[in-house]
Amino acid sequence: MPDKSVILAAIAREMQTGVLVLDKEGRALYANPFLVQSFPITGGVEGAPVSAIIKNETLLKTIDGFIGARGGSSKEIEISESGRFFNARIVPLADKAEFSILLFLQDITEEKRVETIKKDFVANVSHELRTPLASIKGYSETLLDGGMEDMDTQKEFLRVIDRHATRMSRLIDDLLILSRLESHQMPIVFAPVDLKELINATSSGFKMQSQDKGIKINVAIRDDTPKVSGDRDRLEQVMVNLLDNAIKYTPSGGSVEVSAAPAGDGHVRIDVTDTGFGIPVEDIPRIFERFYRVDKARSRELGGTGLGLAIVKHIISGHNGRVWVESVPGKGSSFSVMLKVWG
Structure with a gap:
């Protein structure tokens, strides 16, 4: 049977919780790999004062309290450090000869x-x-x-x-x-999907809505566009949500274009481009989040739920595809989808 110290060393090494052992002066005696990775320090951890490893004032004061009292009951606190959150458990160890502290830091x-x-x-x-x-x-x-x-x-x-x-x-x-x-x-049921048929059928469904706003829908699908691998019903929902958004946020007299073409490397690219209000640069990283709206008042007035683009992202992710947006405020937006070719 392996030596107990070998077993304990392996456990500490493989733990996904930071372990730090401090001496009676608050200097590091040992740190496991997870802690070293989470709190890198130049020159190594061992021998360094705890204040050089962790900067959180609440935790440092708590540790100082244990060192000053040379003991106490275990304590748990929640701390934030460098944009991350940790559940910290401080365990004082005291015997006749020495006093030390065990610190466990779980990344939460x-x-x-x-x-x-x-x-x-x-x-x-x-x-x-x-x-x-x-x-x-x-x-x-x-x-x-x-x-x-x-x-x-x-x-x-x-x-x-x-x-x-x-x-x-x-x-x-x-x-x-x-x-x-x-x-x-x-579940997504994969089958060959004819994009020309899908896009034409979806665009036709918005004919009345676009005419009511005086918006022209143009469809441009290259003849050599192959069928893609996907679930037709789910991809139809993607096209409905993108077209609905494009028409809603394009003023009267504008236009919406839906295009599809081979993108190389076994993929097809679909673009839904409008001449609408556009999206500010700072809003683009969050545009696919649930309930995120660039203009909340306008969105509610137009009947938007704030979930359409989040649904698009989930469906495309389920197809192992990619969706992104490019936009110029005041000129319009282009939502692009990349899907794998069938076969």
């Missing part, structure tokens, strides 16, 4: 990120549902309080109620789709 940055996303998600959903609900309730109460006597007022109020109810329905539908995509409950 990812857990914090997920927690923040969940909180933001709940807050955003609550807000998105509360706004149309408040309008529906307000207009309904007005009708019940006597607004039904005027036929024109009644029709206008009912139109507003219907618009907000439709918005809520669309939001719930998008939430369910996104939830199923993220939990992999919406």
Whole structure:
């Protein structure tokens, strides 16, 4: 049987938690590889004062307290260091001869990120549902309080109620789709997909919407564009979301172009380009996040749920493809998708 010290050394070496042993003066006696990687220090860790390794004031004061008292009960605190979060557990070790401290640092940055996303998600959903609900309730109460006597007022109020109810329905539908995509409950069935047929069919579905706004939709698909590997229903949703966005955020008199062509290396590229408002540079990195909107007021006015592009990203990721955007504020945006050729 291997020596216990060998076993303990292997455990400390392979742990995905930082381990730091300090002497009675607060100097490092030992640091495992995870801690060294997380808190690099010039000249090595061993022998260095703890303040040269970790800069968090709360943790340093706690360690100083243990050193001054030469003991105490184990303590856990949460700290942030260089943009990351750690759960720190301080364990004092005292015997007749020496006093030392064991410090365990567990990186909880990812857990914090997920927690923040969940909180933001709940807050955003609550807000998105509360706004149309408040309008529906307000207009309904007005009708019940006597607004039904005027036929024109009644029709206008009912139109507003219907618009907000439709918005809520669309939001719930998008939430369910996104939830199923993220939990992999919406399987992608790969088959050859004819992009020419798919794009023409999807574009035709927006004919009335584009005509109402005076927007021209142009379709340009190269004759040598091969079929791609994908799930037709899911890719149709991608095209619907991209076209819907392009038309919504393009003013009257503008145009939207959908193109597809071989991109080389066994891929096909699809572009949806509009002459709309465009996206500021600082907003582009977050444009595919859930509920992220460049112009919140305009988006809600146009009936956007803030989930369309997040759904696009998840579907394309599920196809092992790529989606990105290029934009010039005031001139328009171009959303591009790269998909693998079938076969």
